[in-house]
Amino acid sequence: MGPWGFVGLAYGIVWGVILLYAVSLKRRYQRAQAELAALQPAGRDEKK
Protein backbone atom coordinates (compact mmCIF):
# COMPACT_ATOMS: atom_id res chain seq x y z
CA MET A 1 0.00 0.00 0.00
CA GLY A 2 1.30 3.48 -0.90
CA PRO A 3 1.36 6.45 1.52
CA TRP A 4 -1.95 7.82 0.20
CA GLY A 5 -3.46 4.35 0.71
CA PHE A 6 -2.66 4.53 4.44
CA VAL A 7 -4.02 8.09 4.62
CA GLY A 8 -7.21 7.05 2.80
CA LEU A 9 -7.63 4.00 5.04
CA ALA A 10 -7.28 6.09 8.25
CA TYR A 11 -9.64 8.85 7.07
CA GLY A 12 -12.16 6.33 5.71
CA ILE A 13 -12.29 4.29 8.92
CA VAL A 14 -12.48 7.33 11.22
CA TRP A 15 -15.27 9.14 9.38
CA GLY A 16 -17.09 5.90 8.59
CA VAL A 17 -17.13 4.81 12.26
CA ILE A 18 -18.13 8.29 13.48
CA LEU A 19 -20.97 8.37 10.93
CA LEU A 20 -22.17 4.92 12.04
CA TYR A 21 -22.08 5.99 15.70
CA ALA A 22 -23.98 9.24 14.96
CA VAL A 23 -26.66 7.35 13.01
CA SER A 24 -27.04 4.68 15.74
CA LEU A 25 -27.23 7.38 18.45
CA LYS A 26 -29.86 9.29 16.49
CA ARG A 27 -31.91 6.08 16.13
CA ARG A 28 -31.66 5.29 19.87
CA TYR A 29 -32.67 8.90 20.57
CA GLN A 30 -35.71 8.71 18.28
CA ARG A 31 -36.78 5.35 19.77
CA ALA A 32 -36.55 6.77 23.30
CA GLN A 33 -38.48 9.85 22.20
CA ALA A 34 -41.28 7.68 20.78
CA GLU A 35 -41.28 5.45 23.90
CA LEU A 36 -41.50 8.47 26.16
CA ALA A 37 -44.30 9.99 24.11
CA ALA A 38 -46.25 6.71 24.38
CA LEU A 39 -45.89 6.76 28.19
CA GLN A 40 -46.81 10.44 28.41
CA PRO A 41 -50.11 11.31 30.11
CA ALA A 42 -52.56 12.76 27.56
CA GLY A 43 -52.21 16.49 26.88
CA ARG A 44 -48.57 16.72 27.98
CA ASP A 45 -45.39 16.73 25.93
CA GLU A 46 -41.75 16.22 26.85
CA LYS A 47 -38.97 18.62 25.88
CA LYS A 48 -36.80 17.53 22.96
Next chain:
Amino acid sequence: MAQGAEPVKKRRGILGALALAAIAVGLFWGLVVAPPDAYQGQVQRIMYLHLPSILTAYLSYFLVFIGSGMYLWKREKRDDILAHSAAEIGVLFTALTIIEGSIWGKPTWGVWWTWDARLTLTAILLLIYTGYLMLRALIEDESRAASAGAVLGIIGFLDIPLIHMSVYWWRTLHQPPSILQPNKPPWENVDPTMLIALAISFVGFLLLYFYLLSLRYRYGEMRCAIKARRLAQEN
Protein backbone atom coordinates in the same frame (compact mmCIF):
# COMPACT_ATOMS: atom_id res chain seq x y z
CA MET B 1 -43.86 20.72 23.99
CA ALA B 2 -42.06 21.98 27.09
CA GLN B 3 -40.82 25.57 27.14
CA GLY B 4 -37.22 25.90 25.98
CA ALA B 5 -37.29 22.66 23.96
CA GLU B 6 -37.17 24.29 20.54
CA PRO B 7 -34.17 26.58 21.31
CA VAL B 8 -32.20 23.53 22.59
CA LYS B 9 -33.01 21.59 19.43
CA LYS B 10 -32.14 24.62 17.29
CA ARG B 11 -28.82 25.16 19.11
CA ARG B 12 -27.97 21.48 18.64
CA GLY B 13 -28.76 21.79 14.92
CA ILE B 14 -26.49 24.84 14.60
CA LEU B 15 -23.73 22.97 16.47
CA GLY B 16 -24.06 20.01 14.07
CA ALA B 17 -23.95 22.28 11.01
CA LEU B 18 -20.88 24.14 12.35
CA ALA B 19 -19.18 20.79 13.07
CA LEU B 20 -19.80 19.59 9.52
CA ALA B 21 -18.47 22.87 8.08
CA ALA B 22 -15.31 22.79 10.24
CA ILE B 23 -14.71 19.11 9.40
CA ALA B 24 -15.05 19.83 5.67
CA VAL B 25 -12.60 22.77 5.85
CA GLY B 26 -10.26 20.68 8.03
CA LEU B 27 -10.31 17.82 5.51
CA PHE B 28 -9.52 20.21 2.65
CA TRP B 29 -6.74 21.93 4.60
CA GLY B 30 -5.21 18.70 5.89
CA LEU B 31 -5.37 16.74 2.63
CA VAL B 32 -4.84 19.48 0.03
CA VAL B 33 -3.41 22.71 1.42
CA ALA B 34 -0.90 21.47 4.05
CA PRO B 35 2.44 20.27 2.66
CA PRO B 36 3.70 16.71 3.18
CA ASP B 37 6.12 16.18 6.07
CA ALA B 38 9.82 16.47 5.24
CA TYR B 39 10.61 13.04 6.76
CA GLN B 40 7.37 11.04 6.82
CA GLY B 41 5.86 12.32 3.57
CA GLN B 42 2.09 12.02 2.98
CA VAL B 43 1.33 9.59 5.85
CA GLN B 44 1.96 12.41 8.35
CA ARG B 45 -1.49 13.74 7.29
CA ILE B 46 -2.95 11.13 9.67
CA MET B 47 -1.80 13.53 12.42
CA TYR B 48 -4.79 15.80 11.58
CA LEU B 49 -7.03 12.98 12.83
CA HIS B 50 -4.80 11.40 15.44
CA LEU B 51 -4.08 14.40 17.67
CA PRO B 52 -7.65 15.87 17.64
CA SER B 53 -9.19 12.48 18.38
CA ILE B 54 -7.00 11.72 21.41
CA LEU B 55 -7.44 15.28 22.77
CA THR B 56 -11.21 14.88 22.35
CA ALA B 57 -11.04 11.55 24.20
CA TYR B 58 -9.06 13.21 27.05
CA LEU B 59 -11.68 15.97 27.27
CA SER B 60 -14.38 13.31 27.40
CA TYR B 61 -12.68 11.45 30.26
CA PHE B 62 -12.19 14.75 32.07
CA LEU B 63 -15.97 15.20 31.91
CA VAL B 64 -16.40 11.61 33.17
CA PHE B 65 -14.07 12.51 36.06
CA ILE B 66 -16.01 15.70 36.87
CA GLY B 67 -19.44 14.07 36.44
CA SER B 68 -18.41 11.06 38.55
CA GLY B 69 -16.96 13.22 41.33
CA MET B 70 -20.06 15.41 41.39
CA TYR B 71 -22.34 12.35 41.44
CA LEU B 72 -20.52 10.82 44.42
CA TRP B 73 -20.71 14.15 46.21
CA LYS B 74 -24.23 15.37 45.42
CA ARG B 75 -25.96 12.18 44.16
CA GLU B 76 -27.63 14.06 41.33
CA LYS B 77 -28.77 11.98 38.37
CA ARG B 78 -27.73 14.62 35.80
CA ASP B 79 -24.05 14.26 36.83
CA ASP B 80 -24.24 10.51 36.34
CA ILE B 81 -25.88 10.95 32.93
CA LEU B 82 -23.08 13.34 31.95
CA ALA B 83 -20.38 10.87 33.07
CA HIS B 84 -22.06 7.93 31.33
CA SER B 85 -22.57 9.88 28.08
CA ALA B 86 -19.01 11.22 28.06
CA ALA B 87 -17.58 7.74 28.74
CA GLU B 88 -19.39 6.25 25.75
CA ILE B 89 -18.09 8.94 23.36
CA GLY B 90 -14.63 8.82 24.98
CA VAL B 91 -14.41 5.09 24.20
CA LEU B 92 -15.32 5.83 20.57
CA PHE B 93 -12.55 8.45 20.21
CA THR B 94 -9.96 6.33 22.05
CA ALA B 95 -10.65 3.33 19.80
CA LEU B 96 -10.32 5.58 16.75
CA THR B 97 -7.03 7.00 18.07
CA ILE B 98 -5.59 3.49 18.42
CA ILE B 99 -6.76 2.52 14.91
CA GLU B 100 -5.32 5.71 13.35
CA GLY B 101 -2.07 5.23 15.27
CA SER B 102 -1.82 1.66 14.06
CA ILE B 103 -2.34 2.72 10.42
CA TRP B 104 0.23 5.51 10.87
CA GLY B 105 2.64 3.12 12.63
CA LYS B 106 2.81 0.56 9.81
CA PRO B 107 4.51 2.79 7.17
CA THR B 108 6.47 4.79 9.80
CA TRP B 109 7.70 2.11 12.24
CA GLY B 110 7.15 -0.98 10.09
CA VAL B 111 4.61 -2.54 12.50
CA TRP B 112 0.86 -2.20 13.08
CA TRP B 113 1.32 -2.53 16.85
CA THR B 114 4.12 -2.60 19.42
CA TRP B 115 4.01 -2.81 23.22
CA ASP B 116 5.40 0.69 23.56
CA ALA B 117 4.59 2.44 26.89
CA ARG B 118 2.31 5.09 25.36
CA LEU B 119 0.47 2.63 23.14
CA THR B 120 0.03 0.13 25.95
CA LEU B 121 -1.24 2.79 28.39
CA THR B 122 -3.70 4.06 25.76
CA ALA B 123 -4.95 0.50 25.21
CA ILE B 124 -5.37 0.21 29.02
CA LEU B 125 -7.37 3.46 28.97
CA LEU B 126 -9.67 1.97 26.35
CA LEU B 127 -10.06 -1.21 28.42
CA ILE B 128 -10.84 0.74 31.60
CA TYR B 129 -13.64 2.75 30.01
CA THR B 130 -14.98 -0.21 28.01
CA GLY B 131 -15.09 -1.94 31.41
CA TYR B 132 -16.92 1.12 32.76
CA LEU B 133 -19.62 0.77 30.09
CA MET B 134 -19.91 -3.00 30.68
CA LEU B 135 -20.17 -2.46 34.43
CA ARG B 136 -22.97 0.04 33.89
CA ALA B 137 -24.79 -2.42 31.65
CA LEU B 138 -24.33 -5.41 33.99
CA ILE B 139 -25.48 -3.94 37.32
CA GLU B 140 -29.26 -3.79 37.36
CA ASP B 141 -29.68 -1.48 40.33
CA GLU B 142 -29.31 2.01 38.81
CA SER B 143 -27.94 3.68 41.90
CA ARG B 144 -25.34 0.94 42.47
CA ALA B 145 -24.35 1.01 38.79
CA ALA B 146 -23.92 4.78 38.97
CA SER B 147 -21.79 4.61 42.15
CA ALA B 148 -19.57 1.77 40.89
CA GLY B 149 -19.22 3.55 37.54
CA ALA B 150 -18.30 6.81 39.26
CA VAL B 151 -15.49 5.14 41.24
CA LEU B 152 -14.10 3.47 38.09
CA GLY B 153 -14.55 6.71 36.11
CA ILE B 154 -12.39 8.59 38.61
CA ILE B 155 -9.70 5.88 38.91
CA GLY B 156 -9.53 5.49 35.11
CA PHE B 157 -8.75 9.16 34.67
CA LEU B 158 -5.45 8.66 36.51
CA ASP B 159 -4.15 6.83 33.43
CA ILE B 160 -4.18 10.05 31.36
CA PRO B 161 -1.23 11.82 33.10
CA LEU B 162 0.68 8.51 32.79
CA ILE B 163 -0.02 8.43 29.03
CA HIS B 164 1.13 12.03 28.68
CA MET B 165 4.34 11.55 30.67
CA SER B 166 5.16 8.08 29.27
CA VAL B 167 7.27 9.50 26.41
CA TYR B 168 9.45 11.33 28.97
CA TRP B 169 9.66 8.62 31.63
CA TRP B 170 10.36 5.60 29.41
CA ARG B 171 12.32 4.99 26.23
CA THR B 172 9.45 4.72 23.76
CA LEU B 173 9.00 4.26 20.04
CA HIS B 174 6.26 6.88 20.13
CA GLN B 175 7.72 10.32 19.48
CA PRO B 176 7.63 13.01 22.19
CA PRO B 177 5.29 15.98 21.53
CA SER B 178 6.36 18.03 18.51
CA ILE B 179 3.81 20.80 19.00
CA LEU B 180 3.36 21.36 22.73
CA GLN B 181 7.00 21.49 23.80
CA PRO B 182 8.05 23.39 26.90
CA ASN B 183 10.03 26.61 26.19
CA LYS B 184 9.51 26.38 22.43
CA PRO B 185 6.64 27.92 20.44
CA PRO B 186 4.89 25.42 18.09
CA TRP B 187 5.67 27.40 14.90
CA GLU B 188 9.42 26.83 15.44
CA ASN B 189 8.93 23.07 14.98
CA VAL B 190 5.97 22.82 12.64
CA ASP B 191 5.06 24.58 9.39
CA PRO B 192 2.30 27.18 10.12
CA THR B 193 0.12 25.67 7.35
CA MET B 194 0.25 22.34 9.20
CA LEU B 195 -0.63 24.08 12.47
CA ILE B 196 -3.66 25.73 10.82
CA ALA B 197 -4.79 22.34 9.44
CA LEU B 198 -4.44 20.84 12.90
CA ALA B 199 -6.29 23.73 14.58
CA ILE B 200 -9.22 23.57 12.12
CA SER B 201 -9.43 19.80 12.46
CA PHE B 202 -9.39 20.10 16.27
CA VAL B 203 -12.20 22.68 16.19
CA GLY B 204 -14.20 20.30 13.94
CA PHE B 205 -13.67 17.40 16.37
CA LEU B 206 -14.65 19.58 19.35
CA LEU B 207 -17.85 20.83 17.71
CA LEU B 208 -18.74 17.27 16.66
CA TYR B 209 -17.98 16.05 20.18
CA PHE B 210 -20.31 18.56 21.83
CA TYR B 211 -23.02 17.78 19.27
CA LEU B 212 -22.79 14.04 20.03
CA LEU B 213 -22.56 14.68 23.78
CA SER B 214 -25.67 16.87 23.73
CA LEU B 215 -27.60 14.16 21.85
CA ARG B 216 -26.30 11.34 24.10
CA TYR B 217 -27.02 13.36 27.27
CA ARG B 218 -30.62 14.01 26.21
CA TYR B 219 -30.96 10.32 25.34
CA GLY B 220 -29.78 9.46 28.88
CA GLU B 221 -32.31 11.89 30.35
CA MET B 222 -35.11 10.31 28.31
CA ARG B 223 -34.11 6.77 29.41
CA CYS B 224 -34.35 7.90 33.05
CA ALA B 225 -37.74 9.49 32.46
CA ILE B 226 -38.97 6.28 30.77
CA LYS B 227 -37.83 4.14 33.72
CA ALA B 228 -39.44 6.52 36.22
CA ARG B 229 -42.75 6.53 34.33
CA ARG B 230 -42.78 2.75 34.01
CA LEU B 231 -42.13 2.43 37.74
CA ALA B 232 -44.92 4.91 38.51
CA GLN B 233 -47.32 2.99 36.27
CA GLU B 234 -46.44 -0.32 37.95
CA ASN B 235 -47.05 1.05 41.46
